Amino acid sequence: MSLEERIARLEEIVSKMKRVKSGDPVMPDDHNIFVNFCLEAIAAVREIYTRFKLKTGKRYPYVEELIEVAEFRAGFLEKVRSGDIVRPEHHNTVVDVMKPLEEALRALDEALG
Amino acid sequence: MGVTALTKEIAFIETARVSDIASKDVSRLHAEVMRTTDVMIRAYSKALKDPAVGEFATPEKKVTIVRGEIPRVSEIVAKEILRMHLDEIRSLETAFRDLGKLVSERISAREEFFKHVEKLLRDPAKLMEIAAKIQFTLMGETVRRVVSLTGDLKKWSDIIESSDYNSKAEAARKLVDLIKRLKLKLEQEGET
Numbered sequence: 001m002s003l004e005e006r007i008a009r010l011e012e013i014v015s016k017m018k019r020v021k022s023g024d025p026v027m028p029d030d031h032n033i034f035v036n037f038c039l040e041a042i043a044a045v046r047e048i049y050t051r052f053k054l055k056t057g058k059r060y061p062y063v064e065e066l067i068e069v070a071e072f073r074a075g076f077l078e079k080v081r082s083g084d085i086v087r088p089e090h091h092n093t094v095v096d097v098m099k100p101l102e103e104a105l106r107a108l109d110e111a112l113g
Numbered sequence: 114m115g116v117t118a119l120t121k122e123i124a125f126i127e128t129a130r131v132s133d134i135a136s137k138d139v140s141r142l143h144a145e146v147m148r149t150t151d152v153m154i155r156a157y158s159k160a161l162k163d164p165a166v167g168e169f170a171t172p173e174k175k176v177t178i179v180r181g182e183i184p185r186v187s188e189i190v191a192k193e194i195l196r197m198h199l200d201e202i203r204s205l206e207t208a209f210r211d212l213g214k215l216v217s218e219r220i221s222a223r224e225e226f227f228k229h230v231e232k233l234l235r236d237p238a239k240l241m242e243i244a245a246k247i248q249f250t251l252m253g254e255t256v257r258r259v260v261s262l263t264g265d266l267k268k269w270s271d272i273i274e275s276s277d278y279n280s281k282a283e284a285a286r287k288l289v290d291l292i293k294r295l296k297l298k299l300e301q302e303g304e305t
Contacts, residue, residue: 003296004296007289007292007293007296010289010292011289013285014282014285014286014289017282017285017286018282019279019282020275020278020279021275022274022275023275024275026273030278034281034285037285041285041288041289041292044292045292048292048295048296048299051296051299052295052299055299055302056302086273088258088259088260088271088272088273091258091259091273091277091281092258092259094281095249095251095256095258095281096258098251098252098281098284098285098288099249099251101288102251102252102284102288102291105288105291105292105295106291108295109291109294109295109298112295112298112299112302
């Protein structure tokens with residue numbers, strides 16, 4: 001899948017993320033959508049880094065490490081089914097995957113000026 | 114409420130510290146009171162034991178009539194001083210009993226608290242979870258990691274709130290925007 005397709009997919013996922021308010025029931029999709037997002041985002045960031053290497057001819061071990069951390073953490077992502085409880089671990093894993101992705105993107109952004 | 118729980122912990126430590134300082138101050142005050150009382154008692158005793166009648170009782174002054182009265186006065190004074198002293202001791206005892214109770218309550222509460230802290234220290238991951246709750250931003254959004262603890266520590270746990278979901282979604286949107294911006298930058302990089 002190309003980067004453009006991945007971005008389109010990410011935009012589609014993000015558009016489905018609704019705004020919730022206190023007391024709203026938590027549906028399995030409310031969590032699963034973030035799992036899908038994380039997996040797509042990792043692939044997109046990896047693709048961005050590949051393009052970055054091709055364009056600049058530079059390697060950033062720090063960024064590689066961050067992507068690997070995100071991939072490793074993504075291994076703990078779990079989807080929930082109807083009737084399952086969305087546990088704090090589910091929420092925390094999503095946050096933990098997104099954080100290194102953010103760091104990697106910021107590092108690349110800074111490198112590009 | 115993660116932050117609230119942590120604020121409570123900090124407030125508790127502060128309270129324990131203030132209580133420590135207060136205990137020390139009260140002990141110091143008590144020592145001073147005791148010292149003063151000692152000096153006073155010694156001075157009174159001396160005054161009463163010394164020729165109670167002082168110069169008035171000297172034979173030259175012929176104080177035979179006075180002699181009977183002065184001891185009576187000094188007796189009253191002595192009784193009064195003793196009563197005051199006993200009152201003071203009694204009130205101090207009450208104060209100390211209350212203080213002791215308060216301190217022992219604080220100590221047992223603190224012990225209970227430190228037991229939890231000790232457990233947490235043995236589990237750095239859990240400690241990090243709590244620490245991360247203080248400040249954790251994702252794409253500029255304040256995002257919480259929700260603490261889940263079990264057993265005795267369950268009371269420190271919290272739940273996923275709607276704001277956690279919303280800030281996570283907002284961070285996701287910003288992450289996509291950043292990916293798009295970088296893609297654009299890379300394209301421009303190729304053109305230049």
